Amino acid sequence: MNAMKKFPLVCLFLQLPALAWAGAPASATPVHEAERYARRCQSQAAYRIARPQGTMLWGTKRDWDTEKVTEERSSVLVSAELAPLRQADAGVKALRLEGGHLVASPVPEAGGVTSGVVGTVLHATDSHGRRVEVAICGAEPSAEDPGMVFYRIEAWNAVAQEWENPCVGLDRVTDSRALVVSGFWDASGAHHEAPGKLTFACQNGAIAKCILWGYKPWASRDGQPLTGLHQACTRMARADYCGNGRSHTHQETTIDMYDRLGLIQRTTEASEEWDPARASFEAAWAPDGATCLARTRDGRAMETILQECPNRFQKGAVAELGGGDRCTVRRVDVHPGSALLRNLSYGGPKGTTAPVQGR
Incomplete structure (x- = not known):
């Protein structure tokens, strides 16, 4: 790899x-x-x-x-x-x-x-x-x-x-x-x-982690500043779906991410740190939160997210993003395809808030 x-x-x-x-x-x-x-x-x-x-x-x-x-x-x-x-x-x-x-x-x-x-x-x-x-x-x-x-x-x-x-x-x-x-x-x-x-x-913290992962907000890629990608990453890192500063993840949750500029690409080969066969698409991200979701990272019911930020997401609105990424809940004011960043994760047990153990 x-x-x-x-x-x-x-x-x-x-x-x-x-x-x-x-x-x-x-x-x-x-x-x-x-x-x-x-x-x-x-x-x-x-x-x-x-x-x-x-x-x-x-x-x-x-x-x-x-x-x-x-x-x-x-x-x-x-x-x-x-x-x-x-x-x-x-x-x-x-x-x-x-x-x-x-x-x-x-x-x-x-x-x-x-x-x-x-x-x-x-x-x-x-x-x-x-x-x-x-x-x-x-x-x-x-x-x-x-x-x-x-x-x-x-x-x-x-x-x-x-x-x-x-x-x-x-x-x-x-x-x-x-x-x-x-x-x-x-x-x-x-x-x-x-x-x-x-x-x-x-x-x-998420601000520094996203810089260390490659999204330096003062830098650019192919003439495009990375400011928006860095901000979208801070939302993704904390699973801040609603864009209100509230996180929905747990300690040592392993994820994979990839962006529209190709700065970071999806991982396809298994290693000690990551098994793509166990992972599934979680969400697509913009600087102000998720543009659409397939599920929650910590396993809590999707309904809790819809209640946390009412009128932000539309349930049952399927969005195909390509590459096998498919959302079942999407923003009402933003097209899911406008996302700068997407991620995969192992996910938690459905309907629970038990932590996901990772490395």
């Missing part, structure tokens, strides 16, 4: 455990500003515990208060501002985004893709619109694409009065880092371009 066909074999780790701060009082003594900045980017003891969490878009923790019940569309870090900077190296006034990495402005004489970036502290915002501070503690260019950089970040946890990695870690990516993407995503999962704003997309 060639590399192109191996690449789309994707394990979605989407029902993710949050790393929670253990033993902290509900409200710690406030730390003076000078001391707060002096304490950023220091090594931290491994005293955090894992707790169940819903599937994620940003790949970040929902809330700093680990005892608080918070829904899956919440995040401690939604967007950051490129200027003005809270803290920076001498002479650095702002940051700018170039493709998949940050550049200090003005550029320090030392040069290099990370020069002047590490150590800066940015203004940021959480999902409730509250102000947050985020520090860039490290930067490592991707081996596959030097223009794309993985950043180690920390955000100020006002509950614990500590700097903390806001990214959720998993067994396969325990110390999750972040990629940078222009604009921001709201609670519904919609992307908004906003001058001067960026998203720190943590590795275990």
